[in-house]
Amino acid sequence: MRPTVHDIAAAAGVSLATVDRVLNQRPGVRHVTREKVETAIRDLGYVRDVAAANLAKSRVYPLIFILPASDNSFMHGLNAEIRAAIARSTAERTDIRIVEVPAFDPQALVRELEALAAEKPSGIALVATDAPDVRAAVDRLVKDGIPVVTLVSDLTGSLRHHYAGVDNIAAGRTAARLLGRFLGGAKGEIAILAGSMLVRDHRERLEGFAAVMAHEFPALHLLSVLEGRDDPEVAHMLIADALGKNDGIIGIYSLGAGNRGLVRALKEKAVDRTLTVIAHELTAHTRAALLDGTIDAILNQDAGHEVRSAIRVLKAKADGLAVIDAQERIRLDIFLKDNLP
Amino acid sequence: MRPTVHDIAAAAGVSLATVDRVLNQRPGVRHVTREKVETAIRDLGYVRDVAAANLAKSRVYPLIFILPASDNSFMHGLNAEIRAAIARSTAERTDIRIVEVPAFDPQALVRELEALAAEKPSGIALVATDAPDVRAAVDRLVKDGIPVVTLVSDLTGSLRHHYAGVDNIAAGRTAARLLGRFLGGAKGEIAILAGSMLVRDHRERLEGFAAVMAHEFPALHLLSVLEGRDDPEVAHMLIADALGKNDGIIGIYSLGAGNRGLVRALKEKAVDRTLTVIAHELTAHTRAALLDGTIDAILNQDAGHEVRSAIRVLKAKADGLAVIDAQERIRLDIFLKDNLP
DNA sequence: CACTTTTTGATTTACGTACATCAAATTTGG
DNA sequence: CCAAATTTGATGTACGTAAATCAAAAAGTG
Numbered sequence: 001m002r003p004t005v006h007d008i009a010a011a012a013g014v015s016l017a018t019v020d021r022v023l024n025q026r027p028g029v030r031h032v033t034r035e036k037v038e039t040a041i042r043d044l045g046y047v048r049d050v051a052a053a054n055l056a057k058s059r060v061y062p063l064i065f066i067l068p069a070s071d072n073s074f075m076h077g078l079n080a081e082i083r084a085a086i087a088r089s090t091a092e093r094t095d096i097r098i099v100e101v102p103a104f105d106p107q108a109l110v111r112e113l114e115a116l117a118a119e120k121p122s123g124i125a126l127v128a129t130d131a132p133d134v135r136a137a138v139d140r141l142v143k144d145g146i147p148v149v150t151l152v153s154d155l156t157g158s159l160r161h162h163y164a165g166v167d168n169i170a171a172g173r174t175a176a177r178l179l180g181r182f183l184g185g186a187k188g189e190i191a192i193l194a195g196s197m198l199v200r201d202h203r204e205r206l207e208g209f210a211a212v213m214a215h216e217f218p219a220l221h222l223l224s225v226l227e228g229r230d231d232p233e234v235a236h237m238l239i240a241d242a243l244g245k246n247d248g249i250i251g252i253y254s255l256g257a258g259n260r261g262l263v264r265a266l267k268e269k270a271v272d273r274t275l276t277v278i279a280h281e282l283t284a285h286t287r288a289a290l291l292d293g294t295i296d297a298i299l300n301q302d303a304g305h306e307v308r309s310a311i312r313v314l315k316a317k318a319d320g321l322a323v324i325d326a327q328e329r330i331r332l333d334i335f336l337k338d339n340l341p
Numbered sequence: 342m343r344p345t346v347h348d349i350a351a352a353a354g355v356s357l358a359t360v361d362r363v364l365n366q367r368p369g370v371r372h373v374t375r376e377k378v379e380t381a382i383r384d385l386g387y388v389r390d391v392a393a394a395n396l397a398k399s400r401v402y403p404l405i406f407i408l409p410a411s412d413n414s415f416m417h418g419l420n421a422e423i424r425a426a427i428a429r430s431t432a433e434r435t436d437i438r439i440v441e442v443p444a445f446d447p448q449a450l451v452r453e454l455e456a457l458a459a460e461k462p463s464g465i466a467l468v469a470t471d472a473p474d475v476r477a478a479v480d481r482l483v484k485d486g487i488p489v490v491t492l493v494s495d496l497t498g499s500l501r502h503h504y505a506g507v508d509n510i511a512a513g514r515t516a517a518r519l520l521g522r523f524l525g526g527a528k529g530e531i532a533i534l535a536g537s538m539l540v541r542d543h544r545e546r547l548e549g550f551a552a553v554m555a556h557e558f559p560a561l562h563l564l565s566v567l568e569g570r571d572d573p574e575v576a577h578m579l580i581a582d583a584l585g586k587n588d589g590i591i592g593i594y595s596l597g598a599g600n601r602g603l604v605r606a607l608k609e610k611a612v613d614r615t616l617t618v619i620a621h622e623l624t625a626h627t628r629a630a631l632l633d634g635t636i637d638a639i640l641n642q643d644a645g646h647e648v649r650s651a652i653r654v655l656k657a658k659a660d661g662l663a664v665i666d667a668q669e670r671i672r673l674d675i676f677l678k679d680n681l682p
Numbered sequence: 683c684a685c686t687t688t689t690t691g692a693t694t695t696a697c698g699t700a701c702a703t704c705a706a707a708t709t710t711g712g
Numbered sequence: 713c714c715a716a717a718t719t720t721g722a723t724g725t726a727c728g729t730a731a732a733t734c735a736a737a738a739a740g741t742g
Binding site for chain 4: 014015016017018021028029030033052054055056057058
């Protein structure tokens with residue numbers, strides 16, 4: 001049987017009340033007594049029964065998810081997964097709220113973070129915009145003792161407790177190798193469609209992609225990045241234009257959203273030529289395109305896993321508990337038409 | 342606030358004791374009264390607080406994992422993951438035991454299943470050997486009310502509650518497409534190294550692989566399957582021999598274990614030729630081979646996820662609760678040298 | 683109707699922890 | 713050494729459920 005508070009009290013030769021004072025860092029315990037209790041805790045290997053503690057406290061974990069107000073499939077999916085988590089709230093003792101902030105607006109994000117800090121939630125998950133002010137705001141939250149997890153896009157150099165998202169440099173590198181190998185030594189040009197170079201995850205994907213391309217596939221020449229602002233219409237225009245103007249294009253890497261426009265452009269302009277296309281994020285559109293051969297591979301991050309992982313980590317941090325690292329690593333999914341879920 | 346048993350008692354106009362009798366299907370409740378209570382439960386949307394219930398019951402979940410006594414990296418890894426779960430036992434209220442049975446021996450497995458049924462555990466996870474007797478034994482367990490999950494290798498057609506493993510047909514198909522695309526239209530022969538065609542997962546991988554190869558890559562010719570019995574020595578011998586005898590081999594698909602032998606053979610015999618190699622299961626050996634270019638891609642199933650998923654599902658089934666399907670889907674990991682964890 | 687059997691209610695204890703209160707003991711300051 | 717302040721103990725209640733006991737009420741039987 002695992003030891004209880006009673007066992008500690010007995011072992012330390014103190015009363016239950018004193019053990020409670022030590023465990024919950026309440027005042028009114030002499031230093032020597034506190035040490036006696038702590039020794040007993042260590043000797044017996046006591047670990048607080050979180051379920052019982054939460055029951056006694058009628059504890060709920062108020063969590064906040066801060067998302068950019070972007071109108072693309074991926075963000076919609078993320079939103080849906082958070083709402084699914086909200087539906088599980090009672091069973092998981094969470095109280096989750098979604099807060100939307102204007103996209104690509106560090107100041108708005110900072111203001112929101114400041115405002116939320118006052119609520120003293122059990123934890124905050126945010127899709128980070130990469131800016132010094134945001135980093136500083138996050139660091140303040142952490143120093144105030146509020147667990148913070150970055151979601152989808154990280155904030156390196158900040159004190160955030162955890163990042164629930166994929167390694168985007170690795171994603172870019174993987175895309176490059178897949179594209180390079182699929183093209184099997186052919187010579188030609190590669191078009192790159194991004195959302196915006198202002199977003200860290202897109203920058204990182206490009207960085208990884210370009211590095212592997214340069215190093216391992218010198219026969220492939222990268223055209224300058226097309227910024228589609230994750231908008232299907234803009235993406236369509238850019239890709240249609242590029243394909244019309246440049247016959248040398250044999251591959252496309254789409255590292256952002258707005259792939260509906262990409263697919264449409266491909267169907268219009270590329271019926272007569274063989275293009276190898278790698279895109280990010282599995283949506284209804286990219287899935288269909290993968291199945292009909294318009295896209296050759298899709299790299300994906302599972303929004304559901306990211307949300308569930310963020311919640312688990314925030315709860316654990318709020319309780320000062322450890323997490324299972326391997327369980328919280330968000331993997332880069334590679335989908336070919338054969339292994340779609 | 343979520344409703345409690347007290348609320349139900351009040352709503353149904355009965356006492357707490359009666360509610361308890363209904364909730365825990367104890368006898369001594371008239372049909373009409375039971376219905377009144379069940380109506381109240383539905384109307385109020387009551388869900389039992391599992392944490393509180395487990396606390397009151399001092400419940401632990403006795404779980405049993407049945408594994409084949411095979412001496413390969415994958416099984417060692419699986420074992421290690423179960424032991425890691427055992428280390429978390431107190432926190433998760435589980436009491437997990439590992440039982441080893443001789444590999445490829447349906448009768449031994451059946452005998453073990455019969456013996457374990459008597460213990461009435463909260464759940465059983467097993468690496469299934471695909472045989473009618475095993476299927477029947479599993480069905481008996483399920484009919485006795487014991488939750489059963491197949492692990493790594495499924496038992497289709499049985500009543501098992503869940504399968505914690507990858508879709509092996511999809512894995513084979515994916516391997517075929519990767520190999521075919523990586524070979525970029527070249528003409529040649531493909532060697533296939535399996536463990537044993539008596540194991541369902543290996544059969545399924547081959548089936549998927551052969552289907553896509555025949556349909557989409559007719560320029561590639563499959564040599565007859567080499568059965569390495571998941572043994573590095575045998576694998577080494579078979580591959581070295583095949584490479585020595587056949588100059589036309591341009592690709593290899595290793596769908597089982599024993600890849601240490603494969604890698605050694607490649608380093609000895611294939612320094613002067615370009616081979617594209619796809620293998621299963623990420624181990625220290627395959628990882629090194631992927632990084633140094635001996636292997637081009639590794640397909641993997643995460644043993645840690647499989648074990649944790651099996652435990653979650655067994656606990657949920659024991660409590661009659663639903664699981665989050667997406668969370669329990671074991672994904673096929675595709676590793677290139679760029680996205681290794 | 684009396685009687686047995688079944689059903690229901692009322693109440694208590696328990697699980698492991700949190701938290702509050704009040705009294706008693708101990709330490710500290712003057 | 714006394715008073716004040718601090719530290720500790722003892723005790724009770726609560727969280728939501730399980731499980732047991734015993735009494736009371738209702739239903740069924742002849």
